[in-house]
Amino acid sequence: MTFALQINGSARQFDTPRETSLLHLLRNDCGLNGPKYGCGLGQCGSCTVLVDGVAARSCVVPAHGVAGRHITTLEGLGTRAAPHPVQQAFIDAQAAQCGYCLNGMVMATVALLARVPDPTPKQVRAELSHNLCRCGTHLEILDAVQRAARLCAEDRP
Template sequence: MSISITVNGKRHLLAVPADTPLLYVLRNDIGLNGAKFGCGEAQCGACTVMVGKSATRACVFPVGAVGAQHVTTVEALGNGQRLHALQKAFLAEQAAQCGYCSSGMLMAAKALLDRIPDPDEATIRREMTGQKCRCGVHNRIVRAIRRAAQELRG
């Protein structure tokens, strides 16, 4: 079966079954390794990407369900020369230790800030509940999201 999806602004025509998890397509077929395989059961958030405007667990989301929506991965946020406000804030707040969860955290935070530009701490904690960090830097992550929100608002 041939499936066409747009990832980070680039169209891809793929010969994969429609029920293939989006994460596998991103990593194995397109070569984008930012989203990580954590649990494979949509419980940890390491695989979080945006499908349309929604934070989505790519490990269980079938590529055939993407449809006309655009997929955004952490690779689209920024690069070494130009970082997104969230990436800068994560660095400033030291909100990553091992870094395994970081791409999923960043994408979930981006989806949150796109919906709610000025979230309070309670909102951030509620909205980020499903994103797991085994290193335990959740407080730093909350501070980083608050910092990025402030920068994005100007």
């Protein structure tokens, strides 16, 4: 099946079998390692990407099902020299241990802050409740989201 996607701002053409997941396409065809394979069932959140700005579990999204849409992965947020405010907040809060959940937590946070610029701790917990952290850095992650909200507010006019 042939279709086009916008991935991290670049137009790309693909010809893949109908059953190819977006995660498989991003990792294997595009070489993007931000989204991780975790559970394969859309339950852990490690594969989260943004589809037109909305958080989506790429392991259960058929790649052809998002044809023509804008996909943003962790690699599309910022750079090592100029990280996205959410990435910087996670670094500053030392929110990662093993880092496996980090992609999903960061991407879910970006989506949350786009919808709710100043979320309450209850809103943050609800938004991230379906993203699993195996290391138990939940308190640091919550701190990172609050830091990110402040950093993003500084960037708004």
